[in-house]
Amino acid sequence: MKVIHLILGKANPERMNGVNKVVHALATEQSRAGWDVEVWGITRDVAENYPPREFRTRLFAAGRNPFRLPGALTHALHDAARPAVVHLHGGFIPTYYAAARQLRTLGLPYIVTPHGSYGPQALRKNQLAKRVYLRLCEQYVLRHAARVHCLGQSEVQGLQALNPALPTSLLPYGFELPAAGPPPVPTPGQVFRVGFCGRLDESHKGLSCLIAGFGEFARRQPGAELWIIGDGPDRERVERWAAAAPAGTIKVLGSRFGEEKFDLLRQLDAFAHTSHYEGLPVSILEAAALGIPCVVTEATNMGPYIRRFECGQVLAEAQPGQFAAGLQRCFEQWKSTPRPQLRQRCRDMVSTAFAWPTLLHDYQRMYQQALYA
Template identity: 45%
Template sequence: MEIIHLILGKANPERMNGVNKVVHEMATRQCESGENVEVWGITNHPVHDYPVRSFTTRLFQSERNIFWLSDVLKKEISAKQKGTIFHLHGGFIPQMYSASMWMKKNKIPFIITPHGSYNKIAMLKNKFLKQLYFHFFERKMLSAANSIHSLGQSEIDGLQSVFPNDKSVLIPYGLESLKELVQWKNTGEFIVGYCGRLDLYTKGLIELLQGFALFRQEQTGAKLWIIGDGKDQDKEKLIKVATAMNIQNSIVFFGSRYGEEKNILLLHINVLAVPSRNEGLPTVVLEAAAMGIPCLVTRATNTGDYINRYIAGIVIEHTDPNEIHYGLKRLYYAMQTEIGTQAIRANARRMIKEAFDWKLILGRFHKLYEA
C-alpha cells in the first residue's frame, strides 16, 4: 500500500504552520514504521529548501487560479494504480477540492483531514462565504471521500451539524518518544508561555493578556513569554493592549523560534497557555506536556479531555479573561510545593506516553487506509 499526503506547502517543520509540522511528523513516523509514504506539496516556490527528511517529497507548482491543478500534478495522480491512497490535508482549500474531483474521476481513494476547519467556531468566521463555498464545493469533496479524519470531537460535532455522515473517524496525532525530564531552573519567577501564530481572535491572545494582567495583580513577579510571529498589526495591537494595562514590562516577545531554540525557551516556562477559540490538535500542547510542562487549554483545543483525564493542567470552557486568570491561579498554587510540581509534571508526561503513542496511532491509521 502506498500513502501520499497532499498539502499546501512543503511540510516544513520550521514554520509556524501547524499543518505542515503535523504532516512532517506523521510522514516521518510512517516511514520509520515501514510504510511506503510520500508527501506531495503544492507551492508557489517549488524548491526543496527544508531540513533533511526520511521520506520522499515532491513539489508541484501552484497555478494562478487557485481552482486549477498543474498538468504535471494531474498526470501524476492519474498514473497511480490500485493500492495507492491519498491523504488530503486542510479544509476550504480550492486546490484540495480540485484534486479530490480529479481523484474521483480516476477512481482513486482518498481521505481528508480538515485540521480544525469544520468545528462550529471555525465555521462562524466568514460565515456567509463559507456557507456558499461549502454548498458548491466542500460538500462534493466530502461526499467523494472514503473517510473524514478528525483530530478532535469538536470538529466531528461541527461537521455533523452541516453534513450528517457516517464517515467521520477520530484519531489524534502522536508525539515522538519522551526526552529526559529536565529540571526547571528556579529563578523565583512564574513564567506563563504562549507559542504559536499571533492570530489575535483565533488564538485568544487579547484575552490571554487580559487574564494574565489580572493574575499579575496577585503575583507581581509573573512573566508572560510570547513565542511566535504573525501580522505586524497584530503584534502592534498586543503591545498597545499590554501598555494600556501597564504590563508591557512583564511580557517578552521572542518572535518565531524553531527546533532546539524553541525547546530551550519552553523548558524555562512554568505553564503553557493555549486559550484558542478554534484548533485541530495543537502540537505545542503535546510538545510542552512531553517536557513535563502543565498546560492551560480551552475545550476548543481538543486536548481538554486528555488534560482532565491525566490531571495534566487546567481546562477552561471559554476564551475568557476571568477563566484564564482563574486557571493560572489554580496552577500557580498547585505548583507551590515540590510534591505538587513533580506530580503535575509527571502526569503531563504520562499523558503523552499513554494517549499519544505513535505506535498505537499509526496502527489505527493503517487500518483506516486499508479500509
C-alpha cells in the first residue's frame, strides 16, 4: 500500500508551520519503517530548498485558481500505483475540495487530518465565511473521506457538532526523543524563565493572554523572564504588549530554527502555550523532550498527557488570571521538586505517550480501514 501525504507547502521542518513539521516527522518515521510513502506538496515555489530527507517529495506548482488542482497533480494521481491512500493535511483549503472530487472520480480513498481546523474555537474565527464554505465545499470533503483523523479530543468534539456520522480516528502523532544533550543551562539567581515558541498570531495562539498573564505572575515573582520565540502577522502587537508589561522581563527573539532554537529552549524553566485552538503543537513536545515542564490550555489537546505524567499545569482556557495562577503553581512545583525528577517526568511523557513504534501500528490500521472503507 502506498501512502501519499498531500499538503500545502514542502514539509520543511525549518519553518514556523506546524503542519509541515508534523508531516515531515510522520513521513520520515513511515519511511524508516519500510513503508511506501511520499509527500506531495502544492506550492508557488517548486525549488527544493529544504534539508535532505528520507522520503520522496514531489512538488506541484500552485495555480491562480485555488479551486483547481494543478494539471500535473491530476495526472500524478491518475498514474499513482494502487492500492494507495491519499492523506490530506489541513482544513478549509479550497484545493482539497478539488482534490476530493478528483480522488472520488479515481476511486482513491483519502483521509483528512484537520490539524485543529475543526475545533470549536477555530470555527469561530471568520465564522460567517466558514459557515458558507462548510455548506458549499467542506462538507463534501468530510462526507466522502474514508476517515477523519483527529489529533486531539477538541477536534472530535468539533466534528461531532458538524456531523456526528463522520468516521473518525483519534490518534496523536509521535515524537522522537532526542539523545541526551548538554545539561539544561541553570538560570542565574532568582530568575524563573518562561518561554513560548510558535507563530505570532493572536487569534490562534492567545498571545495577549500569554503576556498579560505573565505580567500578573511577575508582580509576585519580579525576577521572572518571558522569552518569545517566533514570528508572524502580530509581531508588532506582541512587541508593543511586551514593552507595556507591568513587571518582569519580556524578550521577543524572532524566529529561530535547528540548534539555535534548542539552545534557547534549554535555558527555560517552563514552557507556555496559551492557544485558543490546536491540533497537537509540536513545540510542546519539543520542550517536554528537553525536560521542561509546560503550562498549556486544554485547547492544545495536551492536557490529559500533562496531568497523567505530572509535568506541568493545564488551564481551562486562555485567560490571563488562569495563566498567572498556572505559572505560580508551576513555579512552586519547580521549587519543591528535584530538577532531575521533574525533567524525567517530562521526558517520560514523550517517550511513553508519543512513541513512534507503537503509534505506527495504529496508523497502519487507520490506513487499512480507509483502504477497505
